[in-house]
Amino acid sequence: MRAITKGAAHYQLQQRHQNPPTTAEEATAAWGNFRGKAETRKRCIEEQYGLCGYSEVSLEGNASQVQGGDRPLGIHLEHVEPKSRNPARTFEHANLIACAIDNVKARGLGEGDIFGGHAKQSWYHPQDFIHPLLLGCRDYFHYQSSGRVVPTAGLMPGDRAKAELTIDNLNLNAPVLVVWRKTWLQQAEVIINELLDDPDALLHFAELELLPVNGRLRPFHSAQRALFGRVGEQVCAQHQPPL
Numbered sequence: 001m002r003a004i005t006k007g008a009a010h011y012q013l014q015q016r017h018q019n020p021p022t023t024a025e026e027a028t029a030a031w032g033n034f035r036g037k038a039e040t041r042k043r044c045i046e047e048q049y050g051l052c053g054y055s056e057v058s059l060e061g062n063a064s065q066v067q068g069g070d071r072p073l074g075i076h077l078e079h080v081e082p083k084s085r086n087p088a089r090t091f092e093h094a095n096l097i098a099c100a101i102d103n104v105k106a107r108g109l110g111e112g113d114i115f116g117g118h119a120k121q122s123w124y125h126p127q128d129f130i131h132p133l134l135l136g137c138r139d140y141f142h143y144q145s146s147g148r149v150v151p152t153a154g155l156m157p158g159d160r161a162k163a164e165l166t167i168d169n170l171n172l173n174a175p176v177l178v179v180w181r182k183t184w185l186q187q188a189e190v191i192i193n194e195l196l197d198d199p200d201a202l203l204h205f206a207e208l209e210l211l212p213v214n215g216r217l218r219p220f221h222s223a224q225r226a227l228f229g230r231v232g233e234q235v236c237a238q239h240q241p242p243l
Contacts, residue, residue, distance in 0.1 A: 001131075001132050001138060002221055002243070003134065004047055005047060006093060006133070008093070009043075010036065010039045012035070012036030017092055017093075020091055022088070023087055031091075040096060041077055045098045048132075049217040050215070050216035054099055054120075055170075056220050056221055057100050057180065058219045060216070073107055074102025074103065077099075078097050080096070080133055081124050097132060101115070101116060101118050115170060119171035125165070140152055141167070145186065146178070147177075149173060149181075150163075181223060185223055192227065203231055207235050209228070217243075
């Protein structure tokens with residue numbers, strides 16, 4: 001999970017936020033009737049460099065062979081703080097991110113493979129939920145070569161509990177995600193190991209994998225960044241703004 005820097009809302013969303021709903025029922029109806037979702041989705045995708053806010057799968061290329069074969073997932077706009085819990089934030093751009101999976105049934109996902117916002121549903125905890133609108137969210141998670149995500153070693157007990165709670169509620173170890181992550185990381189690791197004796201080539205490979213191309217990042221950016229270690233940190237720091 002990588003931190004998302006939010007920009008300004010587009011005009012339609014700004015205008016609608018001036019008169020927000022006050023109940024969960026009003027929020028559901030108002031959001032369903034809102035005609036500015038396409039532009040909002042576009043802005044969120046740009047802010048997120050094309051990656052799902054929770055899982056870091058590619059939102060626009062999630063049908064690639066390594067990341068899911070012929071199973072595109074679609075995109076939905078996610079309220080980080082659910083509109084049912086805080087209707088006043090329904091049209092607040094700072095509360096919206098783009099996430100994978102538009103329609104669970106249409107995509108044929110089994111219950112265990114539902115992840116992200118569709119797994120989280122209306123769950124939210126203002127202190128314990130680690131989400132991508134928090135600056136240091138990446139520091140809570142470690143990605144294993146097995147494809148699983150676990151709390152970062154050395155976290156204080158309270159922070160470890162937050163990471164575990166977040167992983168569970170977002171189902172970030174959904175079997176489909178674990179397989180995609182494992183495949184992606186293992187392929188990268190093979191190349192990294194081959195380049196360990198050639199620092200210039202390793203740096204170039206890190207730049208190819210970690211820097212945006214046409215405003216888009218490669219899937220599982222945080223996991224790959226950690227895989228590259230110090231070189232990955234160096235590459236991400238050189239980008240403006242830093243990744």
